[in-house]
Structure formats: structure tokens, C-alpha cells
Amino acid sequence: MTEYQSLLVEQQGHIAHIRINRPQKINAMDAPFWDEMVRAFDWVDQTDSVRVAVISGEGKHFSAGIDLSLLAQAASGMGSDIGRNAERIRRNILRLQKAFNAVDYCRKPVIAAIHGYCIGGAIDLISACDMRYASRDAVFSIKEIDMGMAADVGTLQRLPHLIGDGIMRELAYTGRNFDAAEALRMGLVNQVYDDHGALLEEVMQLAHTIAGKSPVAIRGTKEMIRFARDHSVEDGLNYIASWNASMLQSEDLKLAMQAHMTKKNPEFKD
Structure with a gap:
């Protein structure tokens, strides 16, 4: 380092x-x-x-x-x-x-x-x-x-x-x-x-x-919060729609939902 x-x-x-x-x-x-x-x-x-x-x-x-x-x-x-x-x-x-x-x-x-x-x-x-x-x-x-x-x-x-x-x-x-x-x-x-x-x-x-949370979900959440600080509600809603159009296809979503249903802690990839 x-x-x-x-x-x-x-x-x-x-x-x-x-x-x-x-x-x-x-x-x-x-x-x-x-x-x-x-x-x-x-x-x-x-x-x-x-x-x-x-x-x-x-x-x-x-x-x-x-x-x-x-x-x-x-x-x-x-x-x-x-x-x-x-x-x-x-x-x-x-x-x-x-x-x-x-x-x-x-x-x-x-x-x-x-x-x-x-x-x-x-x-x-x-x-x-x-x-x-x-x-x-x-x-x-x-x-x-x-x-x-x-x-x-x-x-x-x-x-x-x-x-x-x-x-x-x-x-x-x-x-x-x-x-x-x-x-x-x-x-x-x-x-x-x-x-x-x-x-x-x-x-x-x-x-x-x-x-321990999905890195993809954390990344999207931080980006949306930061974007909303400097933009209108309408701009923010449009941005999250475009963002999640791709991010909701992540394997993390399937893994998180499966873990929720089985009451187990998910292990996400970096």
C-alpha cells in the first residue's frame, strides 16, 4: 500500500x-x-x-x-x-x-x-x-x-x-x-x-x-442520495429509473431475495 x-x-x-x-x-x-x-x-x-x-x-x-x-x-x-x-x-x-x-x-x-x-x-x-x-x-x-x-x-x-x-x-x-x-x-x-x-x-x-450489503445496491443508493441533493425530485426519479434499468439485473438482487426467503445472511461478491 x-x-x-x-x-x-x-x-x-x-x-x-x-x-x-x-x-x-x-x-x-x-x-x-x-x-x-x-x-x-x-x-x-x-x-x-x-x-x-x-x-x-x-x-x-x-x-x-x-x-x-x-x-x-x-x-x-x-x-x-x-x-x-x-x-x-x-x-x-x-x-x-x-x-x-x-x-x-x-x-x-x-x-x-x-x-x-x-x-x-x-x-x-x-x-x-x-x-x-x-x-x-x-x-x-x-x-x-x-x-x-x-x-x-x-x-x-x-x-x-x-x-x-x-x-x-x-x-x-x-x-x-x-x-x-x-x-x-x-x-x-x-x-x-x-x-x-x-x-x-x-x-x-x-x-x-x-x-455485508450488496455493493451494487450500496453504490446505487449513495449515488441517488448525492444526486438528489443537487437536483430536482423529477430529475432524481428519472435518474433512478435509468440506473435501476441495468442494476436490477444484478445477481445481487436474486441472492438477496433468496436469502430473505430462507432467512440466511447473503454473501455478495466484491
């Missing part, structure tokens, strides 16, 4: 576990992180034996967001021409966005297991995941406003679909901290667990359950 500087990537059965691995820096997202996320999720997407991905953080925290040294480097590289500076900044932002677009567009479900700090860029990351679970000590914040900038790698675009427009605006405008209990109430996370150990145990069990 590819070597990584900022991530730990391993496959456990049908589950890919991707851990942000800079605990001495509160898992801040440094320069290698962004390219490594693209590579890691390309591997997840292309590896048929991987059916679900879990993202977590090493050490005491999930992630403190973007490493501020990246912003300092960007500022130091500016020249005297405004147009060229702007084009350079825009190109770099689009490159960073690819890291979390890779999560959003991954064919496999992606689950975030969040403990400790989940700040700034970490909110962008979990917003791109399919589901989010937290331990009781989790602390969240859309911190970019306190850095004098607007969040630019996905939070403002994806979060309103998860928690609603009004509460998203409050959090984005104020940058205030909120805890796991509030995150659960607003629907940002699906469940809260007592500690990091219980969190990972339950998330891995959930991933195992999903991995």
Missing part, C-alpha cells in the same frame, strides 16, 4: 480505516494531507474489496483543521500583481477542495468518527462524509470567521443540507464552539458515545453491517 506522511491507511476486511496521523500537531492538515486524501480515496474507490471507509483521528483529537503554516506560506508567496495573485490563490483553493470532493464522490459510504477537536477544515471534511458519529468530548467550530476568511473547502456548500440554513449561518457567522450534544440535536452527528473507544467500536460495527 502507498506510504503516507499525514495519514494512516489500512484495510480491515471490507473496511478501509483512514486516520489523520499528526497527533503532535492536533492532526492539523498540513501540505501533504491534501494530496494524500485524494490518493487514499482514489484507492478506496478503485479497490473492490473495500466496501466502506471510516475516517478518524489519532491521539486526543479528530483534527484542528488546516495547518496555519499553510496560510502563512501562501501569504509569503504573493507578488505585486493582483491578478496573478488572485489566480494563484484560486487555483490552490480548488486543489484543496479536491481532497474533500474525493470523499463526497467516493462510490463507497464514508463514516466519520469524531473525538476531541473538530475545528475549521475538519468541519469541511466531515460535511463531505455520509454519516458522522462523535464521542461526548467532541468540540466543533466553523472557525474560519475568526481567521478573517470564509470557509472555502465545502462547509458552506454542504452543511446546510445536513443541519439547515439558519443554524449553519449562526455557526458560520459566530465561529462559536458547540459540543457533541448540540451536534446531535441539530443532526450533524447521528449518535454520541461516552468515549473514543466506544465510538470506534460502534462505528466499526456499523461499517461491518453496511459492508
Whole structure:
């Protein structure tokens, strides 16, 4: 498997576990992180034996967001021409966005297991995941406003679909901290667990359950949910009709129905 500087990537059965691995820096997202996320999720997407991905953080925290040294480097590289500076900044932002677009567009479900700090860029990351679970000590914040900038790698675009427009605006405008209990109430996370150990145990069990389903059916379900987010109901219905015109011919359908009737657990091909 590819070597990584900022991530730990391993496959456990049908589950890919991707851990942000800079605990001495509160898992801040440094320069290698962004390219490594693209590579890691390309591997997840292309590896048929991987059916679900879990993202977590090493050490005491999930992630403190973007490493501020990246912003300092960007500022130091500016020249005297405004147009060229702007084009350079825009190109770099689009490159960073690819890291979390890779999560959003991954064919496999992606689950975030969040403990400790989940700040700034970490909110962008979990917003791109399919589901989010937290331990009781989790602390969240859309911190970019306190850095004098607007969040630019996905939070403002994806979060309103998860928690609603009004509460998203409050959090984005104020940058205030909120805890796991509030995150659960607003629907940002699906469940809260007592500690990091219980969190990972339950998330891995959930991933195992999903991995036991038809990969073809999971792929179609994720694609339809993601498509519906950005399209009308009519467009979504038309798309699923076209999609299932082929996918309902899969052997998985016959296997699942037979297993249901015989009350046995089906075993699907990768």
C-alpha cells in the first residue's frame, strides 16, 4: 500500500480505516494531507474489496483543521500583481477542495468518527462524509470567521443540507464552539458515545453491517442520495429509473431475495 506522511491507511476486511496521523500537531492538515486524501480515496474507490471507509483521528483529537503554516506560506508567496495573485490563490483553493470532493464522490459510504477537536477544515471534511458519529468530548467550530476568511473547502456548500440554513449561518457567522450534544440535536452527528473507544467500536460495527450489503445496491443508493441533493425530485426519479434499468439485473438482487426467503445472511461478491 502507498506510504503516507499525514495519514494512516489500512484495510480491515471490507473496511478501509483512514486516520489523520499528526497527533503532535492536533492532526492539523498540513501540505501533504491534501494530496494524500485524494490518493487514499482514489484507492478506496478503485479497490473492490473495500466496501466502506471510516475516517478518524489519532491521539486526543479528530483534527484542528488546516495547518496555519499553510496560510502563512501562501501569504509569503504573493507578488505585486493582483491578478496573478488572485489566480494563484484560486487555483490552490480548488486543489484543496479536491481532497474533500474525493470523499463526497467516493462510490463507497464514508463514516466519520469524531473525538476531541473538530475545528475549521475538519468541519469541511466531515460535511463531505455520509454519516458522522462523535464521542461526548467532541468540540466543533466553523472557525474560519475568526481567521478573517470564509470557509472555502465545502462547509458552506454542504452543511446546510445536513443541519439547515439558519443554524449553519449562526455557526458560520459566530465561529462559536458547540459540543457533541448540540451536534446531535441539530443532526450533524447521528449518535454520541461516552468515549473514543466506544465510538470506534460502534462505528466499526456499523461499517461491518453496511459492508455485508450488496455493493451494487450500496453504490446505487449513495449515488441517488448525492444526486438528489443537487437536483430536482423529477430529475432524481428519472435518474433512478435509468440506473435501476441495468442494476436490477444484478445477481445481487436474486441472492438477496433468496436469502430473505430462507432467512440466511447473503454473501455478495466484491
